[in-house]
């Protein structure tokens with residue numbers, strides 16, 4: 366099956382043996398009756414498994430070309446589960462430009478539990494090799510990165526991790542499975558904040574993991590059940606519904622993202638524009654190879670360079686909503702330094718380019734003329 370068909374039908378055959386409903390029903394139940402202790406129809410308690418969640422997990426596995434999908438109560442809960450594969454003393458190599466909450470989880474929680482993190486620039490995949498020790502277990506990659514839109518060559522990193530028998534996890538939130546398939550590029554785990562493009566309508570918080578390997582899947586299902594950060598059935602239904610239109614939404618996000626990036630690049634009030642579709646983006650060639658288009662996320666600095674100049678632009682926007690998050694049908698704008706990435710120390714942030722005048726746009730699927738006019742008036 367090709368992607369557009371999988372987005373709608375992947376893993377959904379006989380989803381409701383009871384009544385043949387076309388959409389997976391919302392099984393709003395915490396428990397399931399047993400005819401005799403241990404005798405049931407595959408579900409005992411909804412932390413361990415729920416049919417609506419199961420339908421979503423099958424859809425997730427299908428769109429990522431994996432074998433097993435595992436859904437969580439948030440993107441961070443999904444990342445938390447991956448880190449729980451490790452033990453004190455283990456080491457992780459990760460991109461130095463990460464979603465602020467991921468950084469906070471690594472530094473404020475798992476570092477305290479004795480896991481060591483090496484944050485490195487991964488524009489050159491070979492840099493990974495220099496930081497591998499006999500304690501390294503996991504390489505964590507976000508691509509495109511949030512919010513600087515750096516691109517990491519997943520296949521090149523995978524060739525190193527497989528040689529050293531390390532796990533490679535890729536946060537595919539910005540690209541989505543429609544534009545990029547990390548498992549096909551050699552990653553072991555693909556992770557999503559399903560809150561974003563997968564849900565697609567800014568109406569749920571959820572995370573997901575997809576893997577190919579049965580043993581790894583069993584361990585992650587164990588952690589999902591043992592730690593218990595599972596999403597409810599209503600949210601699973603919404604995510605499943607979102608996935609069915611992922612391909613058409615992301616096409617329009619890409620189209621509008623391209624137009625906005627080009628518009629910003631020629632606007633006299635704008636400094637730098639970060640979007641991997643530009644031929645002068647440092648890893649444009651890698652983006653063109655591993656992604657089928659460049660996505661709907663665009664970051665830029667206001668030329669004046671001050672915090673106030675960025676705040677002025679954000680306050681004047683009328684169609685773009687000033688808000689955290691991304692990937693919904695509506696356009697959002699944010700100030701990473703004080704919103705999504707405030708938990709990263711200022712000095713560290715600025716090294717990555719997350720300056721006070723940096724604005725991040727999640728370009729939605731409204732009419733492009735209205736989006737451009739909105740940015741134009743705000744920048745003027």
Ligand code: P1T
Nearest residue numbers: 439440441464511538558560689690705
């Ligand atoms: O918010 P949550 O569903 O827990 O997902 C965390 C997360 C993980 N990875 C990436 C790349 C993300 O962007 C996020 C969440 N990001 C935002 C809320 C944001 O506005 O950037």
